[in-house]
Amino acid sequence: MARVKFDVVIIGAGKAGSQCAVSLRDEGFAGTIAVFGDEPSIPYDRPPLSKAFLTGVEATEDLVLRAQSVYADQKIDLILDTRVIALDRLNHTLELEGGDEVEFDELVIATGARVRPLPFDGVDLDGVTGLRTIDDAVQLRARLQEADRVVVIGGGFIGLEVAAVAASVFGCTVTLVEALPQLMSRTGLPESAAYVAAHQRALGIDVLLNTPVKGLRGEGGRVAVVVLGDGRELATDVVVYGIGVIPGTDLAESAGLEVANGILVDRTLATSDPHIWAIGDCASYPSVFTAGVVRLESVQNATDQARHVARAIATGKREPYVSVPWFWSDQAEMRIQTAGLTTGFDETVVVGNREDGAFTVLAFLDGRLLGGDSVNASRDHLALRKILGTEPSLWSALLTPLAARAKEFSLREFARNVDSLKASETVL
Amino acid sequence: MPKVTYLHADGTEDVVDAQDGVSVMRTAVTKGVKGIVGECGGELMCATCHVYVLKPVNLASERSEDEDEMLEFAASPRRDNSRLSCQIIMDEPLDGLVVETPEAQN
Ligand SMILES: Cc1cc2nc3c(=O)[nH]c(=O)nc-3n(C[C@H](O)[C@H](O)[C@H](O)COP(=O)(O)OP(=O)(O)OC[C@H]3O[C@@H](n4cnc5c(N)ncnc54)[C@H](O)[C@@H]3O)c2cc1C
Ligand code: FES
Numbered sequence: 001m002a003r004v005k006f007d008v009v010i011i012g013a014g015k016a017g018s019q020c021a022v023s024l025r026d027e028g029f030a031g032t033i034a035v036f037g038d039e040p041s042i043p044y045d046r047p048p049l050s051k052a053f054l055t056g057v058e059a060t061e062d063l064v065l066r067a068q069s070v071y072a073d074q075k076i077d078l079i080l081d082t083r084v085i086a087l088d089r090l091n092h093t094l095e096l097e098g099g100d101e102v103e104f105d106e107l108v109i110a111t112g113a114r115v116r117p118l119p120f121d122g123v124d125l126d127g128v129t130g131l132r133t134i135d136d137a138v139q140l141r142a143r144l145q146e147a148d149r150v151v152v153i154g155g156g157f158i159g160l161e162v163a164a165v166a167a168s169v170f171g172c173t174v175t176l177v178e179a180l181p182q183l184m185s186r187t188g189l190p191e192s193a194a195y196v197a198a199h200q201r202a203l204g205i206d207v208l209l210n211t212p213v214k215g216l217r218g219e220g221g222r223v224a225v226v227v228l229g230d231g232r233e234l235a236t237d238v239v240v241y242g243i244g245v246i247p248g249t250d251l252a253e254s255a256g257l258e259v260a261n262g263i264l265v266d267r268t269l270a271t272s273d274p275h276i277w278a279i280g281d282c283a284s285y286p287s288v289f290t291a292g293v294v295r296l297e298s299v300q301n302a303t304d305q306a307r308h309v310a311r312a313i314a315t316g317k318r319e320p321y322v323s324v325p326w327f328w329s330d331q332a333e334m335r336i337q338t339a340g341l342t343t344g345f346d347e348t349v350v351v352g353n354r355e356d357g358a359f360t361v362l363a364f365l366d367g368r369l370l371g372g373d374s375v376n377a378s379r380d381h382l383a384l385r386k387i388l389g390t391e392p393s394l395w396s397a398l399l400t401p402l403a404a405r406a407k408e409f410s411l412r413e414f415a416r417n418v419d420s421l422k423a424s425e426t427v428l
Numbered sequence: 429m430p431k432v433t434y435l436h437a438d439g440t441e442d443v444v445d446a447q448d449g450v451s452v453m454r455t456a457v458t459k460g461v462k463g464i465v466g467e468c469g470g471e472l473m474c475a476t477c478h479v480y481v482l483k484p485v486n487l488a489s490e491r492s493e494d495e496d497e498m499l500e501f502a503a504s505p506r507r508d509n510s511r512l513s514c515q516i517i518m519d520e521p522l523d524g525l526v527v528e529t530p531e532a533q534n
Binding site: 328 | 454457458459460464467468469471472473474491494497498500501519
């Protein structure tokens, strides 16, 4: 049983883990760094798996986050196809699959999440798949090329993106089934969700809301029928499900670290053990943009948190993490972009024109702006990010629902004004 | 294959063969050229692919309005010749392109 020691060990070679290693070097960290990942491929990007990679426009080499040579040049030990199976907090050691031990001074847990399995029988049938890895996407693409009928279970972003690709690129007959009365119910606002539903329908997708699924039935080992809650049956060739994920908390939990949906960290992103950090999809943290703790699944969250923890480790300074959350989703020609955290809102205002198909839904709580969804309105989205990234005392009393409802209100102009207020503030 | 030259703040440079139809950002990332991150994968969401175009000079004016706004979020100062390299797609006429990578991307 071999035993090695690194100054920093990162578990998980995904978006967050890879970024954290590289950022440590950017911050001037000179110690040893190891990144352990259980997937065989070098760290890659997941968003294209339901977009340009699924359609076939992008190839596997386009997904690579950084060339292999970057890790070697920066003296980052990237150890792939190797799962970390235990964490011993007292001795600051990890156990690898195969029995080897690794010692660390600082540990960053970036274990991401895995697809939440369907809660009923039939998941093992041929033709039933979730979507998280390159292998999943390669397999799904092959299925879509051959399929006539596709059922997507779950009206979240991934399900919606897959449905759009299946219908508009592969010409499949697609039914999207969602148990709740609204699409994107976890993060989307009602107005943008309604627009997305209409857009999916315009692509020819049959969108069934308020429709739970009871189970799947196969024929000769292949999926053939999706049985709905009310007994209706949908004949199909392929079932894709996107009903959320299970965050990678197992290691932390068995080591006695606190877990609340994700691995619980404080405002600096440290766990209850000051030398163990958690970032990305696996971490729950108190955000300045909402009440309570949140666990976000986005590129922005993974990379900004990675940089934040790298800086804390490299400099020894522990600061609160305050980056503005943002996210995007592409469905055929439509793009939806969100900024801020809008859960818990009590009022919405639509800026722009819904009929033109380019608008932003702003969400407020007690008259305070929480954030918003922009539909085909990238510049509004960026304006919103700029506003939310500025000290709220400079603008929050000015950007009320009433102000946003005014005919002449423009997010971009407001952002420019906030910018000049900020500039004069710095001068003073 | 069209060539791109990446000049870096530390005085070093990389000269790389680009594939037709592939962006200057993606070319840098897949070849391990430092100084370009491309965090959003070329989706005009992140501005971590910022470059200064030195040659040809007219390329700087081909920015779209969205790219223009996104450049506001770049970590290094924006200049007249700033571009987001995920929006520059390589082809034969661009052979000999020279870009400078900024001090910081995020
Ligand atoms: C299909 C799809 C589309 C998406 N689209 C978008 C989008 O448009 N915009 C957006 O912002 N976000 C999108 N996302 C979300 C985004 O990709 C994730 O938020 C991001 O990948 C999270 O990075 P991470 O490093 O935290 O986790 P991951 O990328 O999941 O990486 C974690 C890695 O750790 C490994 N691992 C776990 N446990 C262990 C262990 N014990 N030992 C070793 N290795 C381990 C995992 O196998 C994995 O490789 C999408 C995700 C998917 C799946
Ligand atoms: S790679 Fe994100 S904007 Fe160019």
